[in-house]
Amino acid sequence: MDEQKRLDAVLRLAEQYRYDAVHAHQVECLAGTIFMELTSEHGLERGDRKLLEYAAILHDIGYFVAARSHHRHALMMILAEPLPVFSRDEVKLIANVARYHRKALPTPEHTLFGALSAEDRARVEKLAAMLRVADALDRSKRGLVRELTCDVMDDTVIFRVVADGDMAVETAALARRGDLFRAVFRRTPRVDVQAPRLITAEAVYQRA
Numbered sequence: 729m730d731e732q733k734r735l736d737a738v739l740r741l742a743e744q745y746r747y748d749a750v751h752a753h754q755v756e757c758l759a760g761t762i763f764m765e766l767t768s769e770h771g772l773e774r775g776d777r778k779l780l781e782y783a784a785i786l787h788d789i790g791y792f793v794a795a796r797s798h799h800r801h802a803l804m805m806i807l808a809e810p811l812p813v814f815s816r817d818e819v820k821l822i823a824n825v826a827r828y829h830r831k832a833l834p835t836p837e838h839t840l841f842g843a844l845s846a847e848d849r850a851r852v853e854k855l856a857a858m859l860r861v862a863d864a865l866d867r868s869k870r871g872l873v874r875e876l877t878c879d880v881m882d883d884t885v886i887f888r889v890v891a892d893g894d895m896a897v898e899t900a901a902l903a904r905r906g907d908l909f910r911a912v913f914r915r916t917p918r919v920d921v922q923a924p925r926l927i928t929a930e931a932v933y934q935r936a
Contacts, residue, residue, distance in 0.1 A: 803827035867901035
C-alpha cells in the first residue's frame with residue numbers, strides 16, 4: 729500500500745474543491761494526535777489513523793457547494809469522486825467520517841451510514857468522534873494549538889493543549905461538539921489550556 733499515492737489523491741481532491749489548507753491540515757494533525765493518544769480507548773487498527781487524517785483533510789470541501797449542510801455535501805462529493813487508490817469500502821468510511829464532523833450523530837436511519845457493515849459503523853463513530861474534537865480545537869481557524877496530549881480519567885478525557893492565544897472559541901465549540909465523543913467513549917471531553925513557555929536569556933545561557 730503506497731500511502732504517498734493515497735495522500736496525493738486526497739490532496740488533489742481537496743485542491744479541486746479549493747479547500748482551506750491551513751485549517752484542514754491543522755485538524756489533520758490534531759486528529760492524528762488524538763488517535764494516537766487514545767489508542768488504548770478506541771482499539772482501532774493503525775491504518776484507521778490514516779483514514780481519519782484523510783477525512784480531516786476533506787471534511788470541509790462541501791463549502792465549495794454551500795456553507796449550509798456542507799458536511800452532507802462533503803459526503804456526496806467524496807463518494808462521487810474516483811479514488812482508485814482506495815477500496816470502495818475505504819471511500820465510504822472516509823466519506824461518512826467527514827460527514828459526521830458536525831451536526832447530527834450517526835444513526836442507521838441515515839441511508840449511507842446504515843448501509844455500512846456493523847464493524848464499519850463502529851469505526852465511523854469512533855473516528856468521527858475524534859474528528860469532531862479536532863475540528864472544535866481549531867474552531868477559530870487560527871491554528872492556535874501547538875501541542876496536544878490527553879489524560880484519560882474515569883468519566884472525563886482532558887485535552888491538554890499548549891496554545892498561542894485565547895481558546896475561548898475552541899472551548900465553547902468542544903462543549904457543543906463533544907456529544908458524539910461522550911456517546912462513544914462514555915467520557916466527557918474537556919480542554920485544559922496552557923500558554924507556551926517563554927525561553928529566557930538566562931535559560932538559554934544555562935543550556936549552553
